[in-house]
Amino acid sequence: MSAREEEKPNERPGKRQKVGLYTLHYWDGIPGRGEYIRLVFEYTGTPYDEVKDNSTLMARITNPEIVGIPPNLWPPALELANGKWLSQTGVIINYLSPKLGLAGYAKDDTDLDEEEKIFLGAKNAQLVLTVLDMAVELHGVHHPVSVNLYYEDQKAEALRSAEQFRASRLPKFFQYFQTVLETNPANKGGKGPFLLSSLTTAADLALFHNMTGVLHAFPRRVKSIQESGKYELVFKLYERVQNEPKIAEYMESKRRQDFGMFGIFRHYPELDNEE
Amino acid sequence: MSAREEEKPNERPGKRQKVGLYTLHYWDGIPGRGEYIRLVFEYTGTPYDEVKDNSTLMARITNPEIVGIPPNLWPPALELANGKWLSQTGVIINYLSPKLGLAGYAKDDTDLDEEEKIFLGAKNAQLVLTVLDMAVELHGVHHPVSVNLYYEDQKAEALRSAEQFRASRLPKFFQYFQTVLETNPANKGGKGPFLLSSLTTAADLALFHNMTGVLHAFPRRVKSIQESGKYELVFKLYERVQNEPKIAEYMESKRRQDFGMFGIFRHYPELDNEE
Numbered sequence: 001m002s003a004r005e006e007e008k009p010n011e012r013p014g015k016r017q018k019v020g021l022y023t024l025h026y027w028d029g030i031p032g033r034g035e036y037i038r039l040v041f042e043y044t045g046t047p048y049d050e051v052k053d054n055s056t057l058m059a060r061i062t063n064p065e066i067v068g069i070p071p072n073l074w075p076p077a078l079e080l081a082n083g084k085w086l087s088q089t090g091v092i093i094n095y096l097s098p099k100l101g102l103a104g105y106a107k108d109d110t111d112l113d114e115e116e117k118i119f120l121g122a123k124n125a126q127l128v129l130t131v132l133d134m135a136v137e138l139h140g141v142h143h144p145v146s147v148n149l150y151y152e153d154q155k156a157e158a159l160r161s162a163e164q165f166r167a168s169r170l171p172k173f174f175q176y177f178q179t180v181l182e183t184n185p186a187n188k189g190g191k192g193p194f195l196l197s198s199l200t201t202a203a204d205l206a207l208f209h210n211m212t213g214v215l216h217a218f219p220r221r222v223k224s225i226q227e228s229g230k231y232e233l234v235f236k237l238y239e240r241v242q243n244e245p246k247i248a249e250y251m252e253s254k255r256r257q258d259f260g261m262f263g264i265f266r267h268y269p270e271l272d273n274e275e
Numbered sequence: 276m277s278a279r280e281e282e283k284p285n286e287r288p289g290k291r292q293k294v295g296l297y298t299l300h301y302w303d304g305i306p307g308r309g310e311y312i313r314l315v316f317e318y319t320g321t322p323y324d325e326v327k328d329n330s331t332l333m334a335r336i337t338n339p340e341i342v343g344i345p346p347n348l349w350p351p352a353l354e355l356a357n358g359k360w361l362s363q364t365g366v367i368i369n370y371l372s373p374k375l376g377l378a379g380y381a382k383d384d385t386d387l388d389e390e391e392k393i394f395l396g397a398k399n400a401q402l403v404l405t406v407l408d409m410a411v412e413l414h415g416v417h418h419p420v421s422v423n424l425y426y427e428d429q430k431a432e433a434l435r436s437a438e439q440f441r442a443s444r445l446p447k448f449f450q451y452f453q454t455v456l457e458t459n460p461a462n463k464g465g466k467g468p469f470l471l472s473s474l475t476t477a478a479d480l481a482l483f484h485n486m487t488g489v490l491h492a493f494p495r496r497v498k499s500i501q502e503s504g505k506y507e508l509v510f511k512l513y514e515r516v517q518n519e520p521k522i523a524e525y526m527e528s529k530r531r532q533d534f535g536m537f538g539i540f541r542h543y544p545e546l547d548n549e550e
Contacts, residue, residue, distance in 0.1 A: 145432060164420065
């Protein structure tokens with residue numbers, strides 16, 4: 001185990017000194033939706049704190065006396081240095097992206113005018129929300145009837161849902177991102193591939209997280225999708241991001257949590273059509 | 276029927292002259308997700324065109340040769356005056372909101388600094404995405420197994436899903452928006468109510484659309500929710516937006532389409548626990 005791996009995550013119990021401008025509030029124990037935000041910080045080397053306090057997280061973020069106005073319904077939530085809070089994964093990512101150079105142009109870019117930057121930011125946001133739509137569908141596969149019920153209480157419905165997901169919905173998302181990558185002119189020279197422009201965006205990082213998630217949850221189906229050879233650029237993007245030095249370091253660190261049996265990305269062998 | 280009602284919608288078949296800077300591409304026949312964007316244009320009196328061409332809409336918006344890069348997966352999509360396209364309902368709304376004064380501050384505001392405007396825009400986006408999450412759950416009630424199957428082929432699962440939705444998820448969303456409205460200091464003096472700041476935002480308009488949708492889809496359950504008296508401000512916001520002159524005029528016009536039996540907001544009496 002390297003020194004890096006022994007480091008503690010930037011977790012802040014109670015009143016410990018903050019390391020940066022941003023504090024992420026999310027469940028403890030899974031990468032989950034918090035991971036889309038962690039990857040933004042990790043890739044850009046932005047210091048951040050985390051509060052992983054499952055016992056009081058929901059009470060805290062729905063109590064307007066504590067979190068300000070308007071309150072935040074679900075984690076993840078982002079606490080800013082000025083004490084204000086944001087929630088909704090997609091909103092947090094899109095708030096951070098231009099500030100951290102992940103919206104399709106460099107932080108210090110002076111070539112683009114304001115309107116071009118706004119449009120690129122919106123395109124990044126569009127791709128991020130499509131990645132998050134894929135995650136919502138993934139969650140719906142093991143919770144088709146209601147988020148209020150256990151998997152075991154909706155397993156028959158989940159088996160039906162998984163069949164459709166494997167056959168049609170999962171390839172649809174792969175096809176979409178493959179088309180985006182094929183039609184991005186910046187990818188012609190063999191650089192990248194990038195979803196948008198010729199820089200890593202928050203959308204690339206989000207798709208990387210979904211890839212780690214589907215490889216965990218549906219290893220059998222994703223293997224057959226890969227072997228079809230139809231979506232090579234999607235797998236190439238996954239490998240590229242995985243090998244970015246800051247991401248590679250993060251994935252080996254203690255800060256990266258394993259997938260588990262709650263949240264979006266769960267491995268139920270029967271849903272992946274395994275015996 | 277008034278002269279207004281006889282007017283044709285701003286529909287543009289083929290090459291007809293555009294009336295404004297924006298063209299909305301969406302299915303014909305239902306308000307659907309396109310309505311969140313129409314309400315933004317209608318409330319602000321912004322001229323817009325519509326292309327409602329179901330037969331070629333999907334081919335068009337997934338063909339990168341026609342729509343530019345990256346392609347747009349699903350309608351609604353917004354075509355800009357410069358020929359560029361955006362998709363994802365939440366992204367389109369949040370792209371338009373600051374430009375049209377619907378992000379919690381006036382278009383010509385000079386009191387707030389740039390960072391405060393960005394934060395208000397993000398808060399508006401947060402609320403818009405939460406309204407859209409509610410719409411996704413509404414759709415999931417009648418399509419719990421897969422969007423690929425007809426309602427009739429997943430009716431048993433839908434009945435289970437609807438039970439959970441009526442009992443717990445629908446009141447949860449009402450409670451959240453009621454809390455947001457209660458804790459907005461701008462609502463103290465009896466003005467509004469507004470979800471954010473003391474101005475109508477895109478979030479208010481989006482919640483208004485969901486209210487018209489749940490009143491159509493779950494009239495029995497929404498009546499009992501209203502009679503509980505717990506969510507008065509949510510119903511008050513609905514009435515306020517409904518009575519805004521431009522919205523009232525729009526709702527009476529030919530441009531407003533009726534809900535139907537496709538899309539998010541469908542009335543299946545059995546899902547509303549009717550005999």
